[in-house]
Amino acid sequence: MPSLYIYSPSGAVRDRAAFRRAVRRLQAAGYDVAVDPAALASHQRFAGDDETRLAAIERAAASGADVALTTRGGYGLTRLLPRLPYDEIAAAAQRGMAWVGLSDFTAFQLAVLAQRGTATWAGPALMEDWAGEAVDEITAACFDDLARGVGEGAGWRLPRADGQAHPELSAGWRLEGVPLWGGNLSILAGLVGTPYLPAVEGGVLFLEDVGEHPYRIERLLTQLLLAGVLARQRALLLGAFNRFTLTPHDRGFRLETVVAWLRAQLPGVPVVTGLPFGHVPTKVVLPVGRPVDLVVEGRDVLLFWG
Known part of the structure; x- marks a missing residue:
């Protein structure tokens, strides 16, 4: 059973009912889902202040999950780039963790590639792809292949x-x-x-x-x-x-x-x-x-x- 760690490094999640629905869908699909304690934090437009979101990234790196999945994009990661825990992020990827996201997550991905040569994955986000009325079958299948380590x-x-x-x-x-x-x-x-x-x-x-x-x-x-x-x-x-x-x-x-x-x-x-x-x-x-x-x-x- 692939394990997922859900965390919020960028914009705040406003729709908590949709968040819970998305988590339940992933659990029903057979994933072992852990949710970061600050996943629903809010500070201005962000998912918590800078310290809160940096701590969430550190917890994701230490979680041992197969996939670290962002809740959403928006804005917020660019201002964190000088302080990202690059060694911890790289070590988690080296152990097999797939860091996955899109949109604002691009800043994280390019920074860790530039700073440590660490590869990540552009893909779905929790609220973008599991919180709506339906889940796209192709998106879900591609993500499942990644989570199970069989995507080619x-x-x-x-x-x-x-x-x-x-x-x-x-x-x-x-x-x-x-x-x-x-x-x-x-x-x-x-x-x-x-x-x-x-x-x-x-x-x-x-x-x-x-x-x-x-x-x-x-x-x-x-x-x-x-x-x-x-x-x-x-x-x-x-x-x-x-x-x-x-x-x-x-x-x-x-x-x-x-x-x-x-x-x-x-x-x-x-x-x-x-x-x-x-x-x-x-x-x-x-x-x-x-x-x-x-x-x-x-x-x-x-x-x-x-």
Whole structure:
């Protein structure tokens, strides 16, 4: 029976009934669930003050659980980066713990990768994926594979527009043993120029975001482009960019416009869309900081890390 440790390193959990429902669902699915004593703490918009949340991370590292699962994202981890217990986090990962989360958790993941070379997992969060009316079967299955230590990869269909933009992909294309890294675009861009952004060369960078208008997405990508981050990668994988509203002022400027612009700035670097990850019901788990093989066969995109 895989063991989970539920803790809150970022935003406060406001819906306690939904929290309890999510925990019961994980228990019913066969997990041994331990809940951090400060999981429902609240201070301003945070799940407790900085000291409270740092202590929760330390307890998660010492818990011995198979998976340390965040309750939610929001905001709060970036301000903790200088004080994270990096040695304890790395030691727990070395013992086999999978640190799992998304969104604001990107700050934690990139910092521990930059500071200790520690790999973590981009994946679901308690409130995002188990507290609603239903649990997505693919998300639950991918998480269960990770918790049981049998996950080996992920795959999705290459959108037709990608094949047209990158004909070399449709003909068969692969990268072998390249580091996969990334996460939430806003969080990642905010780490540029700090010691908490990994200096990954020749990697596969995956990105997602939520609630950001396409022009803001382009602005964040431009920051990474001008900082030289994007040109140093072998490929970019774009997940979900959603929950934004276009306006009449946009006059046709939309997310597809941004993707086309990005491809024009990065000749020779495939920009692949459709990655099932982000603030969407169906999401895979992805290793952050581990080598992967990326294979495109026809319209099938496959990531292997097993």
